[in-house]
Amino acid sequence: MKPACLRACAVGRGGRTLLEPASSAIRATGSLQQTRGLRDHTRRGSGSRSSSPTRDNGELEDRDFYLSILGATSTKREAKAYLQRFTPNSSHLPALPKDVQGSAHIGLGRQNIQLPVPTTKKPTQVSQTYRAAEHHLEPTSSFSPSIETQLAQTLATSTSITPQESLTPPLDPSEQLHLALVKIRDVDSIDDETLRGIGRTFGRLQRLGLHPVIVIEQPNDEVNWRAHAEDQAERVIGALEAYRGKARRVDEVFSITADKKIEVTNPQLLLTPLQRGVIPVVVSVAVETSSQRITFADSYGIIESLTELFSSKSTTSPSTSPTILPIHLDRLIFLDPLGGIPAPDRPVGSHVFVNLLQEFHTIHTDLLSSPHIHHLRSLKTLNHCLTLLPSTSSGVITTPTAAASARIPRASTIGGRNTARNPLIHNLLTDKPIFSSSLPTGTAPVTDTTLVKLGMPLRIFPSGTRLTDPASGVEWDKLVALIEDSFNRKLDRDHYLNRVDENIAGVIVAGDYEGAAIVTWEYPGGKQPGNKGEGGRERVCYLDKFAVAKRAQGAGGVADVVFKAMTAGVSPGGIFEEAEGIVWRSRRENPVNKWYFERAMGTYKFPGAGDMWTMFWTTQNPEIAQKRLMDYVDICRAIEPSLR
Structure with missing residues (x-):
């Protein structure tokens, strides 16, 4: 039932219901929107593609690949980060040929790039203007010409390869x-079409600079388990080679010691094919050191032993050969029919993002009651491995179906479930999950993919904390530096402390002050005895400062981690559990407002040309939000800014 003073006037995209005030009191103060869903901010461009019965399939695959990749990197920051990490220095990138007779035309944002294509075929004109929706604290920005050109040059280097040749030539020994x-569980259950899609995805990952080592996990619950596992490995190899990739099965890599520890005995058997652009595929078997008998090996143990070998913290080197490349273990990928790690607050979906340093023990406890032991094993293995790896490394758990998804640029949904965007390629290019983990669970898409990072610790300081009291644990100078860096303004410390220091509801700090939220108790009409506002009105939980350091904006999930922890505080047992939601305001010109809008359950723009504020709230119940609207308005109007 809608509140008496609100009238539904339209149903917007994404299920958002726009409500207009029906009472003169509210009409006089401004316009109100109560969010019922998530607006689709994705802007899709129109494209045309001519076709010919004689067109070479390899050329079409190349062109689709270019469009997919250019569409998946939605910001300059993402493209630049990918180029710096997975491609040679820009000074070594090959120049685009000037005498190319044919070209594929791609329009992205305001820039146009000419990508070379084989000149033996008639070129096709393709237009691509898609930009993915962004969920981070920065305004949407288009590529600069230099970044676009670098990305185009990088992707165009293999266009002269014929369909019969491998798309991944031998690697330059000077490159990292x-x-x-990659661990694939229960290959038996994967049909041939899906397996071919997985082969295409890993071929694309290899072209993008990420080289897979694939471990086949098959149960040893039958007499001929080893032969059956080898047959499944051959199926995987066939799928990889179906898309101009090269792969081969590698045996006798692992051994099992007397104390049941799996060790990598012959790492060169993996590294040599990798250096030649060949994907090694291994079966979960090992040689017992005591009997020299080949036996079953636990696939999770194999992943852990390989991680320990290639980790920068390892005390052993995989090889002393000068021909072996410097190794950086970037991704741990688990393909499991069960999908990602189940989340209690997402009954039909998985955790979107797991910050291990904050959430491992809680999720571990939740999974102890799960009927599927593989979820728990995956979590424990990733926690062990990512502890050994640099903070830039991550793990992805997804289904074979999601990994086989061919199209990247367009994120369509069927029954609320994302069915199009490939999570592995998207994550490689953006270092992010398919969508933000801080979106409201009731309106966010459903996903079977979980991104796992070691992440950062999260500290929560309770109600009554004094910001300048050393005993509280808050590092006031660091907090001020973070606020000033994030807002690019100076904080009037005395003015700010006089207003908030006795009203702190909670402070949330991520990492070493990479991000923080300061939440206060505010009292409509002024504080009265019994922690009430004027006329006995209930106090309001107000987000006073939400800050993310510039170096952490748009990467690492800092904003999501802090915001998600804050909104969880109003749940039973949370630090703000007596509050019905959290309220905050933002300047109208703030580019972060789009990000806020996607996470708020309602918004209110203060009327008048001279008013600078837009108000947001997370109150789930629209009737309560309507009842308390004027309390929210009074508080947001009364607070004087402390940033100069």
Whole structure:
């Protein structure tokens, strides 16, 4: 039932219901929107593609690949980060040929790039203007010409390869080898079409600079388990080679010691094919050191042993050969029919993002009651491995179906479930999950993919904390530096402390002050005895400052981690559990407002040309939000800014 003073006037895209005030009191103060869903901010461009019955399939695959990649990197920051990490220095990038007779035309944002295509075929004109929706604290920005050109040059280097040739030539010994350890569970259950899609995805990852080592996990619950596992490995190899990739099965890599520890005995058997652009595929078997008998090996143990070998913290070197490339283990990828790690607040979906340093023990406890032991094993293995790896490394758990998804640029949904965007390629290019983990669970898409990072610790300081009291644990100078860096303004410390220091509801700090939220108790009409506002009105939980350091904006999930922890505080047992939601305001010109809008349950723009504020709230119940609207308005109007 709608509140008496609100009238539904339209249903917007994404299920958002726009409500207009029906009472003169509210009409006089401004316009109100109560969010019921998530607006689709994705802007899709129109494209045309001519076709010919004689067109070479390899050329079409190349062109689709270019469009997919250019569409998946939605910001200059993402493209630049990918180029710096997975491609040679820009000074070594090949120049685009000037005498190319044919070209594929791609329009992205305001820039146009000419990509070379084989000149033996008639070129096709393709227009692509898609930009993915962004969920981070920065305004949407288009590529600069230099970044676009670098990305185009990088992707165009293999266009002269014929369909019969491998798309991944031998690697330059001077380059770093970016490695992905991939574990595929229960290959038996994967049909041939899906397996071919997985082969295409890993071929694309390899072209993008991430080289897979694939571990086949098959149960040893039958007499001929080893032969059956080898047959499944051959199926995977066939799928990889179906898309101009090269792969081969590698045996006798691992051994099992007397104390049941799995060790990598012959790492050169993996590294040599990798250096030649060949994907090694291994079966979960090992040689017992005591009997020299080949036996079953636990696939999770294999992943852990390989991680320990290639980790920068390892005390052993995989090889002393000068021909072996410097190795960086970037991704741990688990393909599991069960999908990602189940989330209690997402009954039909998985955790979107797991910050291990904050959430490992809680999720571990939740999974102890799960009927599927693989979820728990995956979590424990990733926690062990990512502890050994640099903070830039991550793990992805997804389904074979999601990994086989061919199209990247367009994120369509069927029954609320994302069915199009490939999570592995998207994550490689953006270092992010398919969508933000801080979106409201009731309106966010459903996903079977979980991104796992070691992440950062999260500290929560309770109600009554004094910001300048050393005993509280808050590092006031660091907090001020973070606020000033994030807002690019100076904080009037005395003015700010006089207003908030006795009214702190909670302070949330991520990492070493990479991000923070300061939440206060505010009292409509002024504080009265019994922690009430004027006329006995209930106090309001107000987000006073939400800050993310510039170096952490748009990467690492800092904003999501802090915001998600803050909104969880109003749940039973949370630090703000007596509050019905959290309220905050933002300047109208703030580019972060789009990000806020996607996470708020309602918004209110203060009327008048001279008013600078837009108000947001997370109150779930629209009737309560309507009842308390004027309390929210009174508080947001009364607070004087402390940033100069």
